[in-house]
Amino acid sequence: MNYFPDEVLEHVFDFVTSHRDRNAVSLVCKLWYRVERFSRERVFIGNCYAISPERVIMRFPGLKSLTLKGKPHFADFNLVPHDWGGYVQPWIEAFAKSRIGLEELRLKRMLVSDESLELLSRSFANFKSLVLVSCEGFTTDGLAAIAANCRFLRELDLQENEIDDPSGHWLSCFPESCTSLISLNFACLKGEINLAALERLVARSPNLKSLKLNRAVPLEMLQKILMRAPQLVDLGTGSFVHDPDSETYNKLKATVLNCKSIRNLSGFLEVAPRCLPAIYPICLNLTTLNLSYAAGIHGSDLVKLIRRCVKLQCLWILDCIGDKGLEVVASTCKELQELRVFPSDPFGVGHAAVTENGLVAISSGCPKLHSLLYFCQQMTNAALETVAKNCPNFIRFRLAILDPTKPDPVTMQPLDEGFGAIVRSCKRLRRLSMAGLLTDQVFLYIGMYAEQLEMLSIAFAGDSDKGMLYVLNGCKKLRKLEIRDSPFGNAALLTDVGKYETMRSLWMSSCEVTLGGCKTLAKKMPRLNVEIINEHDQMDIGPEDGVRVDKMYLYRTLDGQRKDAPEFVWTL
Amino acid sequence: MDGTLGLLGGGGGGGGGGSSGASTNESTVSKVDVVEQDFVGMSSEASSYPAEAELELGLGLSLGGGVKAKPCTWGERGRILTAKDFPSVVSHGSSVPSRFTDRATAASVGPVSGTKRAADSVSQEGGSPTGVSQVVGWPPIRAYRMNSLVNQAKSQRAEEDKMIGEKDKSRDASKKKIYTKTDPAAKEKCHLGFVKVNMDGVPIGRKVDLNAHSCYETLAQMLEDMFFRSTTAVSSIGSGGEKEQSTKASGYKLLDGSSEFVLTYEDKEGDWMLVGDVPWGMFLTSVKRLRIMRTSEANGLGPRFQERNDRQRCNPI
Numbered sequence: 025m026n027y028f029p030d031e032v033l034e035h036v037f038d039f040v041t042s043h044r045d046r047n048a049v050s051l052v053c054k055l056w057y058r059v060e061r062f063s064r065e066r067v068f069i070g071n072c073y074a075i076s077p078e079r080v081i082m083r084f085p086g087l088k089s090l091t092l093k094g095k096p097h098f099a100d101f102n103l104v105p106h107d108w109g110g111y112v113q114p115w116i117e118a119f120a121k122s123r124i125g126l127e128e129l130r131l132k133r134m135l136v137s138d139e140s141l142e143l144l145s146r147s148f149a150n151f152k153s154l155v156l157v158s159c160e161g162f163t164t165d166g167l168a169a170i171a172a173n174c175r176f177l178r179e180l181d182l183q184e185n186e187i188d189d190p191s192g193h194w195l196s197c198f199p200e201s202c203t204s205l206i207s208l209n210f211a212c213l214k215g216e217i218n219l220a221a222l223e224r225l226v227a228r229s230p231n232l233k234s235l236k237l238n239r240a241v242p243l244e245m246l247q248k249i250l251m252r253a254p255q256l257v258d259l260g261t262g263s264f265v266h267d268p269d270s271e272t273y274n275k276l277k278a279t280v281l282n283c284k285s286i287r288n289l290s291g292f293l294e295v296a297p298r299c300l301p302a303i304y305p306i307c308l309n310l311t312t313l314n315l316s317y318a319a320g321i322h323g324s325d326l327v328k329l330i331r332r333c334v335k336l337q338c339l340w341i342l343d344c345i346g347d348k349g350l351e352v353v354a355s356t357c358k359e360l361q362e363l364r365v366f367p368s369d370p371f372g373v374g375h376a377a378v379t380e381n382g383l384v385a386i387s388s389g390c391p392k393l394h395s396l397l398y399f400c401q402q403m404t405n406a407a408l409e410t411v412a413k414n415c416p417n418f419i420r421f422r423l424a425i426l427d428p429t430k431p432d433p434v435t436m437q438p439l440d441e442g443f444g445a446i447v448r449s450c451k452r453l454r455r456l457s458m459a460g461l462l463t464d465q466v467f468l469y470i471g472m473y474a475e476q477l478e479m480l481s482i483a484f485a486g487d488s489d490k491g492m493l494y495v496l497n498g499c500k501k502l503r504k505l506e507i508r509d510s511p512f513g514n515a516a517l518l519t520d521v522g523k524y525e526t527m528r529s530l531w532m533s534s535c536e537v538t539l540g541g542c543k544t545l546a547k548k549m550p551r552l553n554v555e556i557i558n559e560h561d562q563m564d565i566g567p568e569d570g571v572r573v574d575k576m577y578l579y580r581t582l583d584g585q586r587k588d589a590p591e592f593v594w595t596l
Numbered sequence: 597m598d599g600t601l602g603l604l605g606g607g608g609g610g611g612g613g614g615s616s617g618a619s620t621n622e623s624t625v626s627k628v629d630v631v632e633q634d635f636v637g638m639s640s641e642a643s644s645y646p647a648e649a650e651l652e653l654g655l656g657l658s659l660g661g662g663v664k665a666k667p668c669t670w671g672e673r674g675r676i677l678t679a680k681d682f683p684s685v686v687s688h689g690s691s692v693p694s695r696f697t698d699r700a701t702a703a704s705v706g707p708v709s710g711t712k713r714a715a716d717s718v719s720q721e722g723g724s725p726t727g728v729s730q731v732v733g734w735p736p737i738r739a740y741r742m743n744s745l746v747n748q749a750k751s752q753r754a755e756e757d758k759m760i761g762e763k764d765k766s767r768d769a770s771k772k773k774i775y776t777k778t779d780p781a782a783k784e785k786c787h788l789g790f791v792k793v794n795m796d797g798v799p800i801g802r803k804v805d806l807n808a809h810s811c812y813e814t815l816a817q818m819l820e821d822m823f824f825r826s827t828t829a830v831s832s833i834g835s836g837g838e839k840e841q842s843t844k845a846s847g848y849k850l851l852d853g854s855s856e857f858v859l860t861y862e863d864k865e866g867d868w869m870l871v872g873d874v875p876w877g878m879f880l881t882s883v884k885r886l887r888i889m890r891t892s893e894a895n896g897l898g899p900r901f902q903e904r905n906d907r908q909r910c911n912p913i
Contacts, residue, residue, distance in 0.1 A: 100736070100738045100739060101732070101737070101738070101739065102733055102739055102790070102803075103732060103733045105802075106800060106801070106802055106803060135800065137799070158738065158740065161800060184741065185740070186739075186743075186792075293748075316741075317741075317744060319748050319749075366737065367735060367737065368745070370735050370737060370742065370745070399735060424735050424736055426735055428734055428735075457736075483734070483736070508733070
């Protein structure tokens with residue numbers, strides 16, 4: 025290895041792109057570590073509190089792209105207080121002070137302020153790409169700063185963020201000289217948009233490939249935009265409502281015929297089903313279809329649409345499609361790899377829902393399926409066993425039953441055997457979420473068979489500490505474990521404390537773990553932050569070690585206790 | 597009807613068939629009935645179930661004591677549970693810690709029926725109508741998606757209303773999950789009513805679930821707990837400021853104009869109004885977000901502000 029000059033090594037490392045592989049490369053020897061760190065351009069940090077920005081800067085001076093994740097996953101479901109943490113500001117400040125030429129920033133579940141966005145926009149001359157997923161704390165003023173100051177912006181992608189939009193003028197802040205846009209997604213904005221500014225922006229962006237509009241963009245504007253950007257690959261419609269007998273609609277139909285590159289379609293946040301035929305020509309070539317926000321399309325309109333999408337690889341849909349609709353998917357979409365079925369009526373009476381039959385149909389029609397998120401009314405062991413047989417290639421398998429502890433309705437048994445079949449058959453399974461009535465037995469199966477499992481979500485499951493222990497002992501590659509409302513306590517938590525340093529994080533809420541148990545753990549493992557999230561001031565009443573902890577989140581870190589924890593978060 | 601408190605009172609049989617063993621789905625279905633009967637005085641589901649189901653406390657798996665109902669034909673499908681069916685896990689400031697410990701204890705009992713647990717371990721605070729809170733975070737749908745579902749439903753209904761030409765406010769109000777005794781058509785689908793709350797001078801906002809309240813008083817109380825007891829923590833990120841004197845007063849402080857702050861809300865038209873001026877139900881249909889405003893700035897909301905000192909705030913109308 026010593027014979028190669030560094031440049032050769034670096035050139036070889038250029039072909040190593042996944043961050044995990046690069047991490048592995050850097051561990052080989054000091055020379056490789058050195059070459060790797062200077063040549064690394066993309067850094068992924070799964071927990072923003074695992075390391076300080078300064079250390080990242082020191083190690084990777086050539087960094088161009090940073091991905092950061094903040095709050096724990098259960099924050100998506102309102103289990104984590106909004107001001108728990110995950111601020112991006114310290115990162116941007118640190119990077120701004122350094123000589124890092126940041127070009128791309130991707131954030132998930134972080135708190136982002138307008139000040140942060142403004143600082144970002146002013147600090148990096150070559151900044152090109154901003155992707156925000158499930159973030160909050162900012163308004164369209166922050167977006168205006170990005171638009172105005174990032175001269176070479178290529179990508180602004182906002183996915184499912186809660187954004188205050190007091191004014192729609194941010195779009196007008198893109199200067200006339202900005203012609204570099206490749207991707208623009210503002211579907212999650214709730215407010216009005218300056219439509220003229222949008223049209224002009226599209227007109228001067230010849231490289232625009234991905235455009236996702238919000239609800240405020242009407243069909244007439246969609247038609248004009250598609251006229252200007254027939255090269256689009258990725259389209260999210262805004263409002264898709266019009267009189268199908270009008271001239272505008274006919275123009276749209278003609279324009280769509282010219283858009284031969286569209287492969288990914290989404291949106292339809294408002295939709296008049298009679299207008300759907302306009303997009304039929306696109307369906308033939310679609311590989312991704314996301315109708316999970318299109319509550320206005322159901323029944324036969326939905327089926328007609330799906331029947332045309334023979335090349336579909338990824339489908340996100342609402343459960344109003346029903347089992348029958350899923351059978352249509354199964355017979356039409358033979359290339360399907362990813363399916364997500366969301367509930368259209370999470371708390372209502374269950375007529376719009378799918379059952380195990382829909383899933384079985386999909387599994388027999390779509391053998392390439394490897395990623396699943398399925399919200400259903402009920403599930404049976406028999407169905408899961410069939411699915412496991414039909415689709416042994418699952419990488420992600422997430423099931424949610426609207427009644428979280430529902431047993432197999434046919435046999436009244438827990439769903440242990442069904443999930444056992446899944447983990448036995450799907451040897452490449454990396455992510456699993458379970459639902460339904462589950463005992464310790466399912467965890468035994470998981471510990472025994474789920475060798476590649478990296479992320480496991482448990483809710484309302486198990487009988488005793490043994491369940492959690494099976495998982496901790498058996499799943500060698502486990503990185504993230506999140507548990508809620510399950511009877512696991514100190515014995516499970518403390519049996520193998522070293523395990524947690526091999527994992528990114530552990531979340532336990534409404535379990536049996538006590539304050540004393542957490543303290544013991546924190547004492548034994550100084551390189552873990554053990555945080556108790558305490559919203560009910562249990563601790564104020566004189567914390568006793570025997571008190572059960574409501575929410576505990578622990579994670580490995582090189583940075584010690586974080587300094588921005590709010591009052592209700594207690595790091596032990 | 598075997599009745600104890602709250603969720604575990606008597607009620608119709610479950611919607612599931614089957615024998616012994618883990619039958620929590622039935623239990624929770626029957627709980628739904630119970631809830632409606634006890635709190636609303638009517639249950640539209642009652643007719644579907646046999647009247648004399650006997651309830652035993654069964655599988656305790658974290659649902660506040662499983663309730664086992666007499667089996668009935670499987671032909672009647674269990675309905676999708678409303679979030680009401682589950683004991684509250686956490687809603688900001690409104691639940692009691694001991695509940696979780698009891699629930700967790702029950703959960704470790706395993707699938708054996710007959711573990712009678714005191715109903716009060718699951719009872720909600722004061723047995724008030726708002727006691728049937730949601731299980732936070734179930735089903736596990738990202739909050740953004742949940743809110744957008746709700747908003748879509750709202751706007752669809754609004755359009756239907758317009759088409760029908762009716763401005764039937766009581767119908768509107770009943771479409772929300774308002775759990776008040778006075779609301780006859782309270783069997784409505786439950787949905788998340790999280791709205792943002794910002795306070796002047798505090799950078800990070802919070803969210804409250806309006807559906808967890810049935811009147812202004814409890815809402816104001818919760819907001820006071822949220823903002824006035826942890827204000828320093830929120831506004832000085834991480835400096836761990838001292839706790840302020842707990843203003844655990846009557847819940848009136850934000851509503852009666854006596855404190856430095858008033859509670860206001862933005863309605864559908866974008867106007868800022870003082871909270872408390874309209875009946876609770878109407879408030880729910882029009883509120884978009886809340887703001888705790890400095891009293892000095894609220895003067896623009898003029899005449900109402902003077903009048904409200906005379907009005908009783910805590911009636912759920």
